[in-house]
Amino acid sequence: xxxxxxxxNSPLSIVQGIFxxxxxxxxxxxxxxxxxxxxxxxxNATNWVPSLNDVPVHYLKPNSLVKFRCMVQDMFDPExxxxxxxxxxxxxxARVLHFGKYRDVAECGPQQEIDLNSPQTVTSxxxxxxxxxxxxxxxxxKEISFLTEPARVSPSTSYTPSRHKRSYEEDEDMDLHPSKQxxxxxxxxxxFSGSGGDIHGCVEPKRLETEAxxxxxxxxxxxxxxxxxxxxxxxxxxxxxxVKIYESWESFKVNDVLEVFGVLxxxxxxxxxxxxxxxxxxxxxxxxxDTMEEQRVHSPPASLVPRIHVILAQxxxxxxxxxxxxxxEEESKTCEFVSNFMSxxxxxxxxLLGFLTHALLGDSLAAEYLILHLIxxxxxxxxxxxxxxxxVNLSGCPRSSAFTEHLYRLIQQLVPASYHLRMSIESMNHSxxxxxxxxxxxxxxxxxxxxxxxxxxVIDETQLEQGQLDTAGVHNVTALxxxxxxxxxxxxxNYHRMEFPCNINVLITSEGRSLLPSDCQVHLQPQIIPPNxxxxxxxxxxxxxxxxxxxFRIYLSLLRLLDYSISDEVxxxxxxxxxxxxxxxxxxxxxxxxxxxxxxxxFLSLSAGQTTLxxxxxxxxxxxxxxxxxxxxxxxxxxxxxx
Numbered sequence: 001x002x003x004x005x006x007x008x009n010s011p012l013s014i015v016q017g018i019f020x021x022x023x024x025x026x027x028x029x030x031x032x033x034x035x036x037x038x039x040x041x042x043x044n045a046t047n048w049v050p051s052l053n054d055v056p057v058h059y060l061k062p063n064s065l066v067k068f069r070c071m072v073q074d075m076f077d078p079e080x081x082x083x084x085x086x087x088x089x090x091x092x093x094a095r096v097l098h099f100g101k102y103r104d105v106a107e108c109g110p111q112q113e114i115d116l117n118s119p120q121t122v123t124s125x126x127x128x129x130x131x132x133x134x135x136x137x138x139x140x141x142k143e144i145s146f147l148t149e150p151a152r153v154s155p156s157t158s159y160t161p162s163r164h165k166r167s168y169e170e171d172e173d174m175d176l177h178p179s180k181q182x183x184x185x186x187x188x189x190x191x192f193s194g195s196g197g198d199i200h201g202c203v204e205p206k207r208l209e210t211e212a213x214x215x216x217x218x219x220x221x222x223x224x225x226x227x228x229x230x231x232x233x234x235x236x237x238x239x240x241x242x243v244k245i246y247e248s249w250e251s252f253k254v255n256d257v258l259e260v261f262g263v264l265x266x267x268x269x270x271x272x273x274x275x276x277x278x279x280x281x282x283x284x285x286x287x288x289x290d291t292m293e294e295q296r297v298h299s300p301p302a303s304l305v306p307r308i309h310v311i312l313a314q315x316x317x318x319x320x321x322x323x324x325x326x327x328x329e330e331e332s333k334t335c336e337f338v339s340n341f342m343s344x345x346x347x348x349x350x351x352l353l354g355f356l357t358h359a360l361l362g363d364s365l366a367a368e369y370l371i372l373h374l375i376x377x378x379x380x381x382x383x384x385x386x387x388x389x390x391x392v393n394l395s396g397c398p399r400s401s402a403f404t405e406h407l408y409r410l411i412q413q414l415v416p417a418s419y420h421l422r423m424s425i426e427s428m429n430h431s432x433x434x435x436x437x438x439x440x441x442x443x444x445x446x447x448x449x450x451x452x453x454x455x456x457x458v459i460d461e462t463q464l465e466q467g468q469l470d471t472a473g474v475h476n477v478t479a480l481x482x483x484x485x486x487x488x489x490x491x492x493x494n495y496h497r498m499e500f501p502c503n504i505n506v507l508i509t510s511e512g513r514s515l516l517p518s519d520c521q522v523h524l525q526p527q528i529i530p531p532n533x534x535x536x537x538x539x540x541x542x543x544x545x546x547x548x549x550x551x552f553r554i555y556l557s558l559l560r561l562l563d564y565s566i567s568d569e570v571x572x573x574x575x576x577x578x579x580x581x582x583x584x585x586x587x588x589x590x591x592x593x594x595x596x597x598x599x600x601x602x603f604l605s606l607s608a609g610q611t612t613l614x615x616x617x618x619x620x621x622x623x624x625x626x627x628x629x630x631x632x633x634x635x636x637x638x639x640x641x642x643x
Contacts, residue, residue, distance in 0.1 A: 083124030133238035362527025393518035425467035
């Protein structure tokens, strides 16, 4: 059995040891998972695993253990592979049993061949996810994650850039001269995976999920890659990965945020295999089940889109690196963290309220509602109605001073993931909001609204001018309305549309009432008009200590995850109070008003660290709603228009 210290640098050697001791017993797979699960529990060992989010691929050693924080952008068809296979030496007839799990390419000795007819061969199935970094992930999340990981400087896990440079050259050289170094790989080359059909080993695989780009473009450091990495948001950076899942893949779905631990595969031989597949398929097109475009998308160059063969994967509740990864577990450290922070919640809330009041130009009422908005989350659904969504329309925003742009930059410093959508006629008509299925490439083409749960979407309606929306623009506005009202996005599959539920916090800034629906309109009443908006907003951030800023970040993320309930006693008191309100003012108090007040009371209680509704918080919620409505009526009288 290999040394336990090899589990980071050479995880496959650990797997080999467990396989050798337990094969052909199927328990060896479970023992591999348990081994790495125990290793990652020891002394914050997860921090020592290099992350693809922080370390460039060319610094990482191939076949080493890596982790990746990502969103599932697409799911490819399941594929079959040789889980166990046997090699034979033609000269001595000696046979050796190998495992194919966690590999793209079958391994065997220089004088060995794979026996495809061996009774020891075990065909297994795995799922491939196309994963991208979390869309709109804030810079501070990346920075804190990077600083807390000693693996970035660990000599045992780093990989020298010079070696990677050679691998790029080898990859390019193999692209230009496929015959070169062929003999080095041909004897044992076997991309032993196929999609949805019988396994063909190394003879004629139905689909080689492990190859490089079918377009076979030369990828070099000095030219931009021709492959679209399919990021949902423009300007996104970071690696996209083909994540191979072996167990419990049915528990994951598109748009889930995962943290995966697995074996990094960037073998240049994958480019050779892809070249040969194209050459062979071009001789008889009828045998090629996949289009060239599909091969190009599903089997991109490993140097551009690395593969991760997952040993362990978990769905993340949040991506805030300042919080424990899982807050549901009854661990002493987690409970201690939560209790310690809750004890100092009141001063943190007061400081955050002051900070947001200054950001909203001295408007403390708007700051209260912004806090409630930032901690809101969809906690359940009743039929099609999402419960807990709290879209706020901040009207009365100044247009000339780029107020929304600066406000967004402040919000970006508080939340883990966000996006600023500048709503203009041009952006509505020319942007792709909803994902759609490309049947030629057999992939889901991303759109702006393919976002992870709890992403903050700030829509700037102050940029909107008079103009004509075309068909695409109308569809995009409709998609935004559906997102806000129903917390769902309809993905376009050409012949039908499929609803994908989501949980996106939407804040709309506008001059008058928004054209889009909202749960709550708050009219901004600036108490100060700074002569230089950019200088004013920048000074707000610089005045906040980093430690205080981190407390704001913990506050907003933690309160979203707290449970909440209303006792029978308080429920009865609220019902009686509402009946009394209807008696006094039957025309202006509706069931919708009750729903809104209960929502405000919920988030008002959570913002104070209270997980149950008290009489005091209910009265405060009624007071806030009365102030908000009075302000809207006052503005309506001033303008003479409906707000």
